[in-house]
Amino acid sequence: MDEASSTLSRARGRVTSGDGTRIAYERQGEGPPLIVVSGALCTAGGERPLADLLAPHFSVVTYDRRGRGGSGDTGPYAVEREIDDLAALIEEAGGDAYVHGMSSGGALALAAVAAGLPVERLSVYEPPYSADSGARETYAAHRRRLTGLLDRGQRAAALELFLADAMAPEALAGMRRSAAWPGLEAVAHTLAYDHAVLGDGLVPYGRLGGVHARVLVVDGGASPAWMRRAALAVSTALPRGRHRTLTGQTHVVAPHVLAPALEEFFTEE
Structure with a gap:
């Protein structure tokens, strides 16, 4: 049973996944259901x-992926889970979205649609694949190091390793001292899940060839060149x-810039 939030006109609920995990x-x-992953x-x-920003046009569903927030984490x-x-x-949204x-x-969304989930239209923002086949070994080494830290229960070290790829040392030090750090550390174990979703880290050309939904692939004009190359390769x-x-945007895209692009794509004839 959903619990309505009167101040934000937001409803909260849980669904049961195939393995019994509550999400x-x-x-x-x-409006039409739109699920954000x-x-x-x-x-x-x-x-x-x-x-x-999207709620005036869609019934927007956001959720805690397993292992995060209010969701369970069955191992x-x-x-596939x-x-x-x-x-x-x-x-829960009505059978398609x-x-x-x-x-x-x-x-993850691309993998789900390739697996046959009923999705007519899909948009993705900078899925962090690499279009450079030479990056496979570097990615594998990074994944082994991160999962090794997590296997030893060293969540803070794993989190620092992950964030060091995107943040300058001084910014990372500031993040380490911030009030947000404990919450990030609490879900750091799910970084291994994201690595599993990305497979060997390269653009999965074979899988993408089986995605027959209409797909919008978006990147930021100020994002790193490798991310932009990957987005183009995916599309x-x-x-x-x-x-x-999106001109001037980075991997941390501004919602007020992204929302109009999504609205246009999902409402066009």
Whole structure:
């Protein structure tokens, strides 16, 4: 049973995934259902600014991916279980839905649609694949180091390793001292899940060829060149893919810039 939030016109609820895991979600707005799949370390709460902007046009569902926030975390982890989580949310939404995936959430959404989930349109923002085949060994070494830290219970070290790829040392030191750090450390074990979603880290051309939904692949004009190359490669590999760049945006995209692009894509004839 959903619990209504009168101040934000937001409903909260839980669905049961195929393995019995309870997945917590928030829903707001009216219109066609649109499910937002978050990236690494993020929860439903982190997607609220984007959901607020999309809610006038869609019934927006944000959720805590397994192992985060109010959701359960039945082991052992498998990407197929996360696909089942999304399937349960689509069923709760009425049996079909639009989907938007951010970063590794975009990679998860692409895998889910390739597996046959009923999604007519999908958008993804900078799924963090590499289009450079030479990056495979570097990615594998990084994954081994991160999972080794997590296996030893060293969540803080694993989190620092992950964030060091995107933050300057002084910024990372500031983050380490911030009030947000304990919450990030609490979900650091799910970084291994995101690595599993990305497979060997390279653009999965074969899988993408089996995605027959209409797909918008978005990147930021100020994002690193390797991310932009990967976004273009993903869009080219998709049978019904298209590519769009948001000028001046980085991997941390501004919701007020992203929302109009998504609204246009999901409402066009």
